Amino acid sequence: MGGSCCGPGAHPVHLWPPHFAFPDHHPWDLGPHSGPALLVSLASEVQDLHLAQRKEMASGFSKGPTLGLLPDVPSLMETLSYSYCYVGIMTGPFFRYRTYLDWLEQPFPGAVPSLRPLLRRAWPAPLFGLLFLLSSHLFPLEAVREDAFYARPLPARLFYMIPVFFAFRMRFYVAWIAAECGCIAAGFGAYPVAAKARAGGGPTLQCPPPSSPEKAASLEYDYETIRNIDCYGTDFCVRVRDGMRYWNMTVQWWLAQYIYKSAPARSYVLRSAWTMLLSAYWHGLHPGYYLSFLTIPLCLAAEGRLESALRGRLSAGGQKAWDWVHWFLKMRAYDYMCMGFVLLSWADTLRYWASIYFCIHFLALAALGLGLALGGGSPSRRKAASQPASLAPEKLREE
Template structure:
């Protein structure tokens, strides 16, 4: 493991036991201690680069105070433009930011855009309350506009500071105001979440040692046959998954010990978003709690869901919620595949400027279009047994598509990514295009057949009517 990875590991491991202490603090004490700890982590790992996050926070706060009505769009533009400046800092003679500063900046961008949307919603609902003389029933509505201290405290809260998960300001405010945090579940969900982390970590270390990424770029790699080169991306994506499974499960455990994101099951919470319904348990009734709000990974469904589009739902789930609520609805397209492409483009930009991100993320819409075409034209014609076989083949191709796209995500450079893809003859792109063409052709033939059968039916009806007319005349 690299020194940076050891620091991440230390932050993750330390946040789990520290979270237990926050259950004993009052709301002001909890807010101040979480802020202080977050600032210590930020300054210790980022040093002078901590100013990037502070400037971003102050800029967003000024936007919210000056124009809450346009804050969502303005904050998105501000934070994303600052991301560009942050990544091109060396062009302006500034020192290159540390990886830790980059991680904090990424999560901060999500938080501040979400905050601007929450503040806008607060003001709009407040106006409705005044005009209708009734209290709004919007789920997760803010009770007041956050102060500058609140915004800074939320932004630098130590929970998920560098590793996620993303959570809304309302989730943070609910955490501060928990009436009896010590009575909420803690150790059982935490241990349940951590039970497979040693397995993930061991697999990560073992497989990474046997299949190092750097070997792909050597001349020796090209001497192996196609099947070895093809299998290598499967091993690389496996290492990639094990790494993030370990990190995100550990990050969720840190939220659990602190009690962040703990809501009754009846609130039907969503990862990233929090409760979706108003839930008031009956007096004296036992309440079951969950941590769905801070769930960032569903390891089983990531591996075993069938479709490419579903695979995105179970990976980095809180960020997917953010993209779905703040980017996807505002896409300048109506078609699902194009909207997905726009969302993936924004996601790629959020991750960084490396071309490998864009090559990977923009392959997803092609895969989605291909699977949609095949489902509509092929799967829909099959019986239960045929559909089961179709789904297994679909799952296999889905996993290979993610293996393929992962190579762009880890190799980063355009030349390195295209070089590797060329060694396996761009096979996933070829299969996706072939499936798309086959699906469209089959759908067209099906439509022609359907139109033909309808035409024959209409002709038969006309013949029957003619025979009836002739019969009536004869009678």
């Protein structure tokens, strides 16, 4: 699965401009297709194939098929077909060449279900669309750029970032659900449940292909490989760290595989800062992207240190209360960072943040200082047992 972040996999990204580095970009645009990301991934997959072939030659015997490994190096035409595949060309999701190849070579495509998974995935989209239209009408973003907005009392200015981020989420929920439905309608990204596929990466367990249409029809399939958004997880996970994993999930896998792992640092927070810096560049050159993305590492460091210092000392009831407070602050942090993402300019972003006294920055610094004073460990060393998954029962999870 995946591959090295060095070698040929690290270069094609420089051949294209960032996604939103265009003068007519509007903050609600979803951007063009992810061709550079596809080619970076393909280069890494080809590198993995060459490494496997060299190991096979050195050992002197042939091994069976390796999970996720390409059968051979794609031709130029195959590479272009993958890069401009109609599935996901406008809004994603990201997918590996191996996923694309598995789709083309499905032995019994008629046995792969699509209608029911599509309806199950699509049903919340109309509601999200209506909520977007309502919230963006009642709380227009342009109001924040007007002088009259800053004459409002502080509570009103603080509150305004909540519906702005709400509208932002609703719009992307609709877009990404629609993109997933396009994949599902084509049977793209379907794997047996037994393969335990993950978003972006594909199967994590070897699952032999069915030998007959009957056996293919008897299997249970899912579309986790092309799942790009977990709406429930985004809204109700407890941590800033976890919120990143549920948003744009296939691209998050790409960032983790090819950017985070190659970061010139060992610290989780510094690696995250490196990843966020390149992610901001990928979105474009607007200062708001950098102001927003580079606030995330501060929040990660603060929540990690303070949680490791205090949460484990609380009773079960205290930990539950902690998680609710943590969730509330996580949502406010994302509200705050979203303002930079949508306002785009240095002046507009700092003007809004200054009007609410840079509250999230100062709160994060205070939490980080308190966590350090109490001897909290780094986020990468927290014990898994202390990590809350969400605030609501698992049965309420979307789908």
